[in-house]
Amino acid sequence: MQDTDRDLLPEGLGDRLPQQAAASQRVRRAALDAMASHGYERVETPTLEFEKSLASRMAGVQVRRMFRFVDPTSLRLLALRSDITAQVARIAATGLAGAPRPLRLCYSGQVVTIKGDGLDPVRERLQLGAELIGTDSVAAAAELVEIAIEALRVAGANGISVDFTLPDLVDTLAAEALPLAETQIAAVRQMLDAKDAGGLVDAGGAAYLPLLYAVGPFETAIERLAAFDTGGVLAGRIAGLREIAARVNGAARLTLDPSERHGFEYQSWFGFTIYAEGVAGSLGRGGTYRILGGAGDEQGEPAAGFSLYPDPLIEALAAEMPGRKVLFLPLGHDRKVAARLRAIGWTTVAALSEADDPIALGCSHRLENGEAISL
Template sequence: MNDTTRDLLPEGLEDRLPQATAAATRITRAIMDVMDAHGYDRVQPPSIEFEQSLASRMAGIQSRRMFRFVDPASLRMMALRSDVTPQVGRIAATRMAAQARPLRLCYNGQVLTIKGDGLDPVRERLQLGAELIGSDSVAAAAEVVAVAVEALAAAGAQGISVDFTMPDLIEDLASGPLPLSPEARDAVRVALDSKDAGALTAAGGQAYLPLLYATGPLDSAIERLSALDVGGVLDDRIAALRLIAARVGDAARLTLDPTERHGFEYQSWFGFTIFADGLRGYVGRGGTYRILGPAGDAPEPATGFSLYPDPLIAALAAQEAPRPLLFLPLGHEAAVAAALRAEWRTVAALSDSDDAAALGCTHQLVDGVIQGV
């Protein structure tokens, strides 16, 4: 009896075939080259770690999203990583703790979650990123945003836009100029998340209504945010956004949504999401955060970004022309073939029945001369 399901992949997982793999390799190299050019050294953490290490390094990491199992050697719970950022934090806080700060590290690798995000069923994604350990200053944030945009542009992304947010804004306002009880804070956050003015008023958050309209293109959104009368509490934040925007310049469209929280669970004062024309969903996230060190040590500030280029890979792979491939007939000279491989990808015939066109070759070697197929 045939098993018709033996070759199926689980939901949210897929093979990457040659054309897409070639695009993925090129895009990964382009992104990594930009990060390397800015002084970010690559690290390569393992794909599996103890669950406690992955889940406790940063606030907001959800271990329930990870595939977990018991390690037969240590009998401790292990997990497949759902995010590389905590692993880089572990490396920085332990094996590279004595290195001078700010410490610039970058990475790439696959991440896996138990289920997809929202309506997106994908459970395995390529993640590339850079972390600037030891600083969450305005200068650090400006550098990280600029590097992320430059990396995506080098990879082939078009029409890049960056949406800024302030993950801890509500907490700061509620603890200061616009006081709210702990219960009201939760309700106000939910209302702001859903952009529901009625619910915001019902929760006692009338003073927060201007935040609903301080969204959109950065310049105009900042002006509306500046009009919020909170005794100058927002002045430093607004100045910081302007400085970050100046560093990015015309490389990307810039927008602001000051109360956006989804995906920024472990960010502190600044966060951002990156989009690109023609690609569904976001292609990157980043911001400032804290790395939790050994017990008793103060958390270490950091700034970074993660890019998820799978949609870009799919889009560019579909547009690519076949790569040149040279067919070498039986009896070709090995030395000639070796010289040709300095400029060509080659496929050597193994038998008289091998056919250049059938093997996908664009050219063939005929009597020492390269001809089109």
């Protein structure tokens, strides 16, 4: 019986063929170069770690999304990373614990989850990002929003827009200004996130209804949020949002959805999601958070950062990439001339036999008498 499924890949996983791989490398290099130009030093982390390590550095990390199995050497539970941010947090709290703050780090790598998000079946994605460790100030948040925009722009994204949110909004209001029972908080968050007015009232959050309308273009939405904040509980956050928006002004279209929670498992007072024209879905998100330390460290270290997931951008760029200029080198070609042409940017493909066809091999030019002749 013929084996017909030996080359199948699991759902949500896939290869990148040459044109897609070239686009991926271009995006990765451009984005990381942009981060490095702002002083962010690159770190690399393992794809596997002990589950406890991945789950203990950030509040809200969901271990149920990770592939987990027992390490035959240590007999401890291992997990495939689903988010590199937690690993960078570990590095900051251990190997770089004594490094001067604020500490600027960036990274790149593949992450894997047990299942995709919503209707998206993809389970392996490229994650690029930057973390600023030691502060979660407005200035830090603004710097990271600017760098995220720049990284996507130089990578090839157009028409970038950024949506701001306040991930701890309900907790902040429920603590004093608009009290909620502990059992109501999760339901109110969920109804606000779903934009369900009726469900919000049923959950005991009628006082939170104005937040459903403090959504849209930043200038309009921030005024509605300020009008809602009659007690001034959100005054500091509103001022922070205005300052960040002023820093970003003109670099991207800005919107505000203060109660958005999707994808913000561990962010604190500020969060943002970033989009680009012609690319379905978001390309990343970021915000402020805290890195949890060792035993007895309840507060943790403040930090801010962002993660980009540029796979949709890579697919779009791969489809638009122009054909390569590739020079065919016939048998017996001058190797010094070929080396000189590669040094000035040519890609060369050398013939291995007389039967090699330059056009079939994807070449655009042929080397003849020391010159590149168009095919």
